Amino acid sequence: MEKRYLQYMSKQFQKVGIIGLGLIGGSIAKALKAKGYYVATVKSKSPDVAKARKVIDRVFPTLNALIQEVDLLVLATPLSTIIPIAREIASDRRLLVIDVGSVKGEIVREFERLTKGSVEFLSTHPMAGNEKSGFAASDPKLLEDAPWIIVPHAKNKTKIASWIRMLGAKPLTMEADEHDRKTALVSHLPALISKTLWDFVQAKEPSSVKIAGPGFRSMTRLAHGNQQLMNEIEKANQIQIERLWKEWLDFASKSCYN
Numbered sequence: 001m002e003k004r005y006l007q008y009m010s011k012q013f014q015k016v017g018i019i020g021l022g023l024i025g026g027s028i029a030k031a032l033k034a035k036g037y038y039v040a041t042v043k044s045k046s047p048d049v050a051k052a053r054k055v056i057d058r059v060f061p062t063l064n065a066l067i068q069e070v071d072l073l074v075l076a077t078p079l080s081t082i083i084p085i086a087r088e089i090a091s092d093r094r095l096l097v098i099d100v101g102s103v104k105g106e107i108v109r110e111f112e113r114l115t116k117g118s119v120e121f122l123s124t125h126p127m128a129g130n131e132k133s134g135f136a137a138s139d140p141k142l143l144e145d146a147p148w149i150i151v152p153h154a155k156n157k158t159k160i161a162s163w164i165r166m167l168g169a170k171p172l173t174m175e176a177d178e179h180d181r182k183t184a185l186v187s188h189l190p191a192l193i194s195k196t197l198w199d200f201v202q203a204k205e206p207s208s209v210k211i212a213g214p215g216f217r218s219m220t221r222l223a224h225g226n227q228q229l230m231n232e233i234e235k236a237n238q239i240q241i242e243r244l245w246k247e248w249l250d251f252a253s254k255s256c257y258n
Contacts, residue, residue: 013163014038017070021048023129024100025076026138029055031167034140042066048135067091075099079232083110086121094118096158100126102183103236104151104176112153120158123151126169131225144168151176184240188233191222198223
């Protein structure tokens, strides 16, 4: 049964469009291409589009032209641009649109409002990545064994878990509030702690970095990530992050020397 459903999903989403070919979008594109999918994108000033030409079957001149060709559209753009792009999407043919953004509350609410007629929006978030960015850093194996969270709304009908498994990831469904709370704890807060530690050392005695070992490098790896992305995450998930930051400082002050 599962094998037949996987085959059905492959046929259903044989043509995939991806907007945003950075670390995550590029990794999805490479993974799809390796499995024989048709992968398209839209013309952009981003250098990632040019770098991705070996795995992209076609670059369409406009968003409207792209969505008339594909069955599934993946929005892998910066967090702040997901909703504006989604609002531009309209099609008379059946289309599923998913995002891979790391904060869900506002996106899920808007995706439910936008889902109508033949176009369905579904919010998702692959828990994969590293401190690098851009198509050059993308890897078709980046998604393997990674939790890929599906955050549905009341209008969602299309199932996408088998498609996610086909890419090697592990689908997991949760509500938007739970997603934003848990990702703040295990993703957003660690990145903030990493950046704060790096900034503290730079302010205190930057020459110390020259003698730093693997422990320090591991703890500050995330400090060198995409700062634009982190700024957008901190803004979009501000309430959860600020609450956890205060709780973390209180916890640290009480337990550090106990």
